[in-house]
Amino acid sequence: MIPTLERIRVRYGETDQMGHAYYANYLFWFEQARGAWCRDRGFTYKQLEEMGFFLPVVEAHTRYKGEVKYDDWITVKIWVSEIKRAAIRFDYEVTNESTGKITTEGYTWHVLMGSERKAVSISPDVRQLLDRDPAQFETV
Amino acid sequence: MIPTLERIRVRYGETDQMGHAYYANYLFWFEQARGAWCRDRGFTYKQLEEMGFFLPVVEAHTRYKGEVKYDDWITVKIWVSEIKRAAIRFDYEVTNESTGKITTEGYTWHVLMGSERKAVSISPDVRQLLDRDPAQFETV
Amino acid sequence: MIPTLERIRVRYGETDQMGHAYYANYLFWFEQARGAWCRDRGFTYKQLEEMGFFLPVVEAHTRYKGEVKYDDWITVKIWVSEIKRAAIRFDYEVTNESTGKITTEGYTWHVLMGSERKAVSISPDVRQLLDRDPAQFETV
Amino acid sequence: MIPTLERIRVRYGETDQMGHAYYANYLFWFEQARGAWCRDRGFTYKQLEEMGFFLPVVEAHTRYKGEVKYDDWITVKIWVSEIKRAAIRFDYEVTNESTGKITTEGYTWHVLMGSERKAVSISPDVRQLLDRDPAQFETV
Numbered sequence: 001m002i003p004t005l006e007r008i009r010v011r012y013g014e015t016d017q018m019g020h021a022y023y024a025n026y027l028f029w030f031e032q033a034r035g036a037w038c039r040d041r042g043f044t045y046k047q048l049e050e051m052g053f054f055l056p057v058v059e060a061h062t063r064y065k066g067e068v069k070y071d072d073w074i075t076v077k078i079w080v081s082e083i084k085r086a087a088i089r090f091d092y093e094v095t096n097e098s099t100g101k102i103t104t105e106g107y108t109w110h111v112l113m114g115s116e117r118k119a120v121s122i123s124p125d126v127r128q129l130l131d132r133d134p135a136q137f138e139t140v
Numbered sequence: 141m142i143p144t145l146e147r148i149r150v151r152y153g154e155t156d157q158m159g160h161a162y163y164a165n166y167l168f169w170f171e172q173a174r175g176a177w178c179r180d181r182g183f184t185y186k187q188l189e190e191m192g193f194f195l196p197v198v199e200a201h202t203r204y205k206g207e208v209k210y211d212d213w214i215t216v217k218i219w220v221s222e223i224k225r226a227a228i229r230f231d232y233e234v235t236n237e238s239t240g241k242i243t244t245e246g247y248t249w250h251v252l253m254g255s256e257r258k259a260v261s262i263s264p265d266v267r268q269l270l271d272r273d274p275a276q277f278e279t280v
Numbered sequence: 281m282i283p284t285l286e287r288i289r290v291r292y293g294e295t296d297q298m299g300h301a302y303y304a305n306y307l308f309w310f311e312q313a314r315g316a317w318c319r320d321r322g323f324t325y326k327q328l329e330e331m332g333f334f335l336p337v338v339e340a341h342t343r344y345k346g347e348v349k350y351d352d353w354i355t356v357k358i359w360v361s362e363i364k365r366a367a368i369r370f371d372y373e374v375t376n377e378s379t380g381k382i383t384t385e386g387y388t389w390h391v392l393m394g395s396e397r398k399a400v401s402i403s404p405d406v407r408q409l410l411d412r413d414p415a416q417f418e419t420v
Numbered sequence: 421m422i423p424t425l426e427r428i429r430v431r432y433g434e435t436d437q438m439g440h441a442y443y444a445n446y447l448f449w450f451e452q453a454r455g456a457w458c459r460d461r462g463f464t465y466k467q468l469e470e471m472g473f474f475l476p477v478v479e480a481h482t483r484y485k486g487e488v489k490y491d492d493w494i495t496v497k498i499w500v501s502e503i504k505r506a507a508i509r510f511d512y513e514v515t516n517e518s519t520g521k522i523t524t525e526g527y528t529w530h531v532l533m534g535s536e537r538k539a540v541s542i543s544p545d546v547r548q549l550l551d552r553d554p555a556q557f558e559t560v
Contacts, residue, residue, distance in 0.1 A: 009452075009455075011448055011451060011452055011455075012156055012157070012162070012451050012455070012465070013156060013162045013164055013447075013448045013451055015156050015157040016152055016153060016155050016156065016157070017152070017155040017156070017157065017158075017159045017160075017209075017210055018157075018334060018336065019157045020336075022152070022153045023153075023307055023336075023337045023340060024153055024304045024305070024307035024308055024311075025304070027303055027304035027307065027433075028304055028431055028433045031304075031431060031432050031433055032429075032431055035429075035431075035432070035491065044491055045432070045491070046490060046491040054298060056298065056300075056303075056344070057303045057344060058343065058344050058345075059341075059342065059343050059344065060303060060340075060341070060342045060344075061339075061340070061341045061342075062339065062340045062341075063338065063339050064336070064337060064338050064339065064340075065338075069157075070157055070466060071455065071464055071465070071466040149312075149315075151308055151311060151312055151315075152311050152315070152325070153307075153308045153311055158474060158476065160476075163447055163476075163477045163480060164444045164445070164447035164448055164451075165444070167293075167443055167444035167447065168291055168293045168444055171291060171292050171293055171444075172289075172291055175289075175291075175292070175351065184351055185292070185351070186350060186351040194438060196438065196440075196443075196484070197443045197484060198483065198484050198485075199481075199482065199483050199484065200443060200480075200481070200482045200484075201479075201480070201481045201482075202479065202480045202481075203478065203479050204476070204477060204478050204479065204480075205478075210326060211315065211324055211325070211326040292436055292437070292442070293436060293442045293443075293444055295436050295437040296432055296433060296435050296436065296437070297432070297435040297436070297437065297438075297439045297440075297489075297490055298437075299437045302432070302433045303433075304433055349437075350437055
């Protein structure tokens, strides 16, 4: 499916004493990319929550293949790779712009929860948000 | 007033590429010390929130005088230094146990907010929590 | 292999607006548990770095099955599940003590790097650290 | 002196269960603004470190006057307010773009350290970096 690209500059506070970005920060960046993915399709994750839906992460996987350092620009490429009855999977590819190399790959699985914080089937109106073609929508 | 001591071991992810603890982490440690301060007096900050009260930070100050590194044990000494009609100030002194030196000092001001998220006067029942003598209470 | 248990209390700053611990924080807790795993075997990860070795994470996986909230005590159970020529895998099981349930499972793969920051085979002296029986060593 | 403006979008992981940005995150944002301040003047903080200089924070102060929520755009206005022999002070003003209000004010004091990690006087070549007029330089 059509990916979204989100550029992020690495903060000093995201490094550790080994001199690279600490491994947990990629999950923050993945989340930022999910927000950008929604915006590219004309809605925000915040609006989804205001509609009474949540997409908590139920599984996360990250493979670290290269280095990311302070002040590097990274690009997170994100796309939906699978949609099940009540679950959705995002895939991620992080490129370090200073080297041009893919440094990290990962995915996250999310379940759709309703306002009672229970898993619910993806309804047609939520499904049409997920299926949107970003070319048809203004980024918000 | 009577202080509480909270021991914390520095995480790898709390360091930065300079090799020390990143400066923002002290505010997390101050917060952990506030939780311990409550517990020493027989209640938890969580219970305070369940009673409909919040103590958001309205001012924070930190003076960094020395180094704290990965795996160091630190002791955060915390005490209430001032109570106003609707506000309370905590002071902090962080000692690096590996050197015995005070490495950081700070304070935070908090306002008491009620369930409508507006500042409220400190009521007698909240005041008695703040005035408790830890010697009279079991740590929870 | 013999596991190590590490208890951690969830910080307020580790929650998010959904009211649970934010998903990236588990990777900080896994790291803290790795530190405890070393200490249980009479050495520290810091000493390993001082010997010129690093164990960067090359893969991380987490499955979130339940909730962890502010002020909950969690226990991270950690054990080595596999050792290859130059790599080591830790497995994790996080129990929320307030419910008694396993809320999160995960693993991390690490490669051993030498002082030139290249992968190296696990030497006999490093291997004997990894194979230590915690019953034979004082926790440091 | 001439300020620099840095726009930042609040991450989900930067909120806490009270529904606002957790107070420690402002120090990450201040740091990001310092990086932008350098870039506006044609150099990067990374280059400063490569020249053997560090600007560790020795004091930080923050006053929280309003709310910042998930997905809000904030603008951090940063400027140098004082330069001493071996120290420099940055001031910050954070505006929440969704309300137009200044929500947070703060400052940080930094000492200049040389490669031996000792405080050193600000040399003429470092001083000319700090005194640069951003209008005369390309943002890097």
